[in-house]
Amino acid sequence: MQVKECHTLEEARQEIDKVDEQIVKLIALRNDYIKQIARFKKSVEEIKADDRIEDVINRVRAQAIELDLNPNLINDLYVRMIDAMVESEIAAFENAQRY
DSSP: OOOOOOSSHHHHHHHHHHHHHHHHHHHHHHHHHHHHHGGGOSSHHHHSOHHHHHHHHHHHHHHHHHTTOOHHHHHHHHHHHHHHHHHHHHHHHHHHHHO
């Protein structure tokens, strides 16, 4: 990743806005894959895959450390995101079971 050198506060804020836009798009993309995963699961209990969640958290914490980013921040963001996406996956699973 290369950070653009900004020369004004406004320019830096515009670059942050661009990054935020990409982050939201990537989260939406991740959520779309989560919804697809519901097709491959056989039960709600299988959706709540604690081992997989732990693996994901450990992987992103390690990546945060490599990027000199606070791993606790990433941990908290991912725990919150995963909780919401598990709910989304459960809803998609239950909806698929109706049809």
